[in-house]
Amino acid sequence: MLVLVLVSVVALLAGALYLFLERRYSTWKRKGVPGPKASVLAFNVPKVMLGQENMGDVTDRIYNEYRDSPLAGTYMFGSPLLHLHDTEIIKHVLIKEFQDFNGRGIGASVSNAAVDPLATHLFFQSGQPWKTLRVKLAPAFTSGKIKYMFETIRECSYQLSDYLDERIAANGGSHCEDSRTLMMRLFVDTIASVVFGIESNVVKNPESAFFTAAQEAVKPNLTNALRSLLAFFARRFMEAFSIRSTSPATTKFFLDVVSDTVDYRENNKVERPDLLSLLIQLKNRGFVDPDKADGKVAEQGQPGDKKLTMNEVAANVFVFFIAGFESSSGTSSFTLYELAKQPELLKKVQQEVDQVLADFDGKLTYDAIMSMPYLEMCINETLRKYPPLAFITREAMVTRKVPLTEVTVEKGTRVVVPVRALHYDPLYWPDPEKYDPERHTAEKKATRPAVTFMPFGEGPRMCIAARLGVVQIKTALVRLLSKYTVTVSKDEPDKVRMNPKSFATTSDMPLNITFHPRKAAAGIQKRRQSVVSG
Numbered sequence: 001m002l003v004l005v006l007v008s009v010v011a012l013l014a015g016a017l018y019l020f021l022e023r024r025y026s027t028w029k030r031k032g033v034p035g036p037k038a039s040v041l042a043f044n045v046p047k048v049m050l051g052q053e054n055m056g057d058v059t060d061r062i063y064n065e066y067r068d069s070p071l072a073g074t075y076m077f078g079s080p081l082l083h084l085h086d087t088e089i090i091k092h093v094l095i096k097e098f099q100d101f102n103g104r105g106i107g108a109s110v111s112n113a114a115v116d117p118l119a120t121h122l123f124f125q126s127g128q129p130w131k132t133l134r135v136k137l138a139p140a141f142t143s144g145k146i147k148y149m150f151e152t153i154r155e156c157s158y159q160l161s162d163y164l165d166e167r168i169a170a171n172g173g174s175h176c177e178d179s180r181t182l183m184m185r186l187f188v189d190t191i192a193s194v195v196f197g198i199e200s201n202v203v204k205n206p207e208s209a210f211f212t213a214a215q216e217a218v219k220p221n222l223t224n225a226l227r228s229l230l231a232f233f234a235r236r237f238m239e240a241f242s243i244r245s246t247s248p249a250t251t252k253f254f255l256d257v258v259s260d261t262v263d264y265r266e267n268n269k270v271e272r273p274d275l276l277s278l279l280i281q282l283k284n285r286g287f288v289d290p291d292k293a294d295g296k297v298a299e300q301g302q303p304g305d306k307k308l309t310m311n312e313v314a315a316n317v318f319v320f321f322i323a324g325f326e327s328s329s330g331t332s333s334f335t336l337y338e339l340a341k342q343p344e345l346l347k348k349v350q351q352e353v354d355q356v357l358a359d360f361d362g363k364l365t366y367d368a369i370m371s372m373p374y375l376e377m378c379i380n381e382t383l384r385k386y387p388p389l390a391f392i393t394r395e396a397m398v399t400r401k402v403p404l405t406e407v408t409v410e411k412g413t414r415v416v417v418p419v420r421a422l423h424y425d426p427l428y429w430p431d432p433e434k435y436d437p438e439r440h441t442a443e444k445k446a447t448r449p450a451v452t453f454m455p456f457g458e459g460p461r462m463c464i465a466a467r468l469g470v471v472q473i474k475t476a477l478v479r480l481l482s483k484y485t486v487t488v489s490k491d492e493p494d495k496v497r498m499n500p501k502s503f504a505t506t507s508d509m510p511l512n513i514t515f516h517p518r519k520a521a522a523g524i525q526k527r528r529q530s531v532v533s534g
């Protein structure tokens with residue numbers, strides 16, 4: 001009898017859950033938004049759950065299947081996701097009506113810092129907490145601050161070429177290495193140094209604890225893939241089961257390094273015009289000093305300014321560190337790889353680099369790297385083919401109609417902008433698989449809607465450090481291409497295999513490049529200068 005009751009209760013509960021999910025999964029149908037039918041158990045993304053496809057791949061697929069519809073609807077862990085396909089709607093959501101869509105739609109455990117200490121950072125925040133933090137951190141990335149950082153950025157690129165020179169000498173004339181890992185080492189050093197004043201020395205010593213921590217944090221394995229997926233789309237589940245968005249090892253490393261560095265700076269009265277010093281001011285006072293470097297007056301303290309906790313300082317250090325080295329190492333290594341595969345493009349870039357450096361008396365200066373339009377077009381073409389984030393998200397902060405439509409979205413609905421799919425739409429980018437820097441001339445650019453090229457996102461929430469990213473990538477490429485010619489083996493596949501377990505755009509194969517010293521071009525090999533022009 002008891003068994004019968006139990007079976008009946010379980011059957012009733014299962015039936016109720018089934019009906020609830022059936023109703024949930026008909027949200028978009030009821031609103032007249034097309035989309036794939038979600039199976040009750042596997043949501044829309046069974047392959048994502050198995051690590052065979054990532055959310056970027058799903059977003060591309062939905063875009064290609066529902067290309068002609070301005071909107072498409074899917075589900076993730078029971079929540080409806082709205083995919084925007086129409087470029088005018090995208091503009092409204094990201095720019096014109098941003099105030100109603102300013103959330104990232106993630107949240108992980110932002111509200112539960114005790115459980116997930118590294119989740120309380122700028123990238124995950126929404127609403128007023130995001131706005132306040134963004135305004136206070138933006139002064140760290142003005143052009144004045146980046147010019148100030150330039151000498152360090154350049155010094156890191158010299159250390160990389162010193163390392164390559166040593167390897168080339170040891171290997172008898174050339175050196176082959178996975179450029180992705182090589183550039184990761186460079187940018188871990190650069191970001192650690194310019195943003196936090198820490199010398200991580202990863203180029204010289206890949207065994208450094210910093211590099212281990214960096215690799216651990218972005219390793220494209222199933223655990224990290226599931227953590228990112230849950231952090232993005234299943235905040236309640238994470239909170240309910242106290243799941244962190246970062247592994248225990250990563251969490252401990254960043255909490256320890258940041259608290260030691262902050263203690264050192266405070267005890268020794270060390271002041272540097274970098275991001276960490278802004279974060280320390282926010283921890284101690286809740287507001288930052290005026291931005292003297294750019295001659296502007298930044299925000300002064302307001303009554304009730306919230307002070308950051310040490311964990312919040314560490315969380316922001318963490319996100320700047322990861323965002324700072326991952327995107328730049330991917331972009332620079334894909335650029336080297338694509339140029340090595342097309343020697344005629346490589347030659348054209350090297351001619352520009354040689355000419356501009358000769359014009360600048362052989363000095364690798366900030367102004368010199370800013371005078372290389374063809375190099376910039378190559379970097380843009382890499383960012384089109386391999387945008388570090390295949391999609392970006394926003395969250396409806398109020399219940400309202402989707403701009404330019406009659407479809408109502410409830411407060412909290414996640415909105416997906418398919419960045420990579422737009423970058424590959426043949427309507428805007430003919431023959432999209434082809435790597436062709438000429439697509440980025442001013443004339444060609446004027447023929448496309450702006451949001452069809454968004455590697456840094458768009459609107460008030462676009463990448464806060466885009467300028468720094470471009471400067472560090474250009475500096476590294478100029479140093480490398482002025483000194484070396486790069487080649488790839490003929491056996492390399494035509495198309496780079498991408499990693500289905502990685503949330504960011506990451507190759508699933510080494511990007512092996514061989515570096516050959518170039519015959520010295522006039523005036524380009526001078527090693528160190530201390531003056532930053534411009």
Ligand code: HEM
Pocket residue numbers: 122123124134191195319320321323324325327328331383387388389392393454455456457458459461462463464465466468469470
């Ligand atoms: C090639 C270089 C880079 C690319 C392509 C890139 C791309 C992006 C993208 C697509 C976003 C989301 C924007 C949106 O939602 O509209 C973003 C946000 C962000 N990026 Fe970057 N990024 C780069 C370099 C950097 C660097 C060097 C740093 C830090 C040192 C950085 C820190 C951040 C942060 C903190 C955010 C969150 C901004 C917010 O939510 O307010 N990024 N980035």
